[in-house]
Amino acid sequence: MVTIREEKIADVAAREALLDIAYGASRFTKTCERLREGRLPADGLSLVAVERGRIVGTVRLWHVTAGPERLALLLGPLAVDPAHRNRGIGSALVRRAIARARLAGHRAIVLIGDAPYYGRFGFTAAATGELWMPGHFERERLLGLELKADALAGARGLIAATGALAPKPDLAVLVAIDRHSRKRAGTRRALAA
Ligand SMILES: CC(C)(COP(=O)(O)OP(=O)(O)OC[C@H]1O[C@@H](n2cnc3c(N)ncnc32)[C@H](O)[C@@H]1OP(=O)(O)O)[C@@H](O)C(=O)NCCC(=O)NCCS
Secondary structure (H helix, E strand, O other): OEEEEEOOHHHHHHHHHHHHHHHOHHHHHOHHHHOOOOEOOOOOOEEEEEEOOEEEEEEEEEEEEEOOOOEEEEEEEEEEOHHHOOOOHHHHHHHHHHHHHHHOOOOEEEEEOOHHHHHHHOOEOOOOOOEEOOOOOOHHHEEEEEOOOOOOOOOOEEEEEOOOEOOOOOHHHHHHHHHHHHHHHHHHHHHHO
16 A cells, blocks of 8 residues: 655655656756755655555655745656556645645645646646746746635746755765775775785
8 A cells, every 4th residue: 555654864765766767867957956956845745655665656845936926836856666657656646745735825836747747636837927947948848736816826937946955964074974984995905905
């Protein structure tokens, strides 16, 4: 049975591996990534699908403005393990994310994705024609969903990241880890010699 729950820190490695499989290395060059990098996702809106203890799906939502001062969320990336596709897991993740976002009082969700897929959840390009992403994007794939009436009416301008900044890794800690691993590798080489 597949369970949808909030992501935990222990899920990060499995989530990243899943995204690598689903999108490949190009995932870091996507314009959407410019709205996510260095930011924390919206509270309670990082979800994973789990089956027999394994992460088989992931979705996260991020704080943005859709034009000046118009609060919204950005959905993505969404990915399901190729071995588990067409079982409704992607839909369950999106529907749960939408329900949680609505419950938390968010006003609208935007995303870059395939309209034939996201249309089933109510996403359309009807109100996104005057919005821009901070880089290359395919206009017909910029979709929106209003969680509150007219939340995207008249939306115009740049979609910009507004999420809290993610803590930067401590350089001293990174140096210490690097030195430690080099020392261990040196010891292993000496023992093997
Ligand atoms: C897109 C994705 C998340 C769907 O996950 P899933 O768990 O297989 O989705 P569901 O089982 O809920 O839905 C399957 C349905 O969506 C359809 N579908 C899947 N991807 C689609 C797409 N890009 N465009 C249109 N329809 C799509 C399937 O054909 C199937 O249709 P059916 O219900 O008529 O049989 C998954 O295929 C994936 O991880 N893809 C790679 C990453 C990606 O492209 N993500 C963003 C999508 S724009």
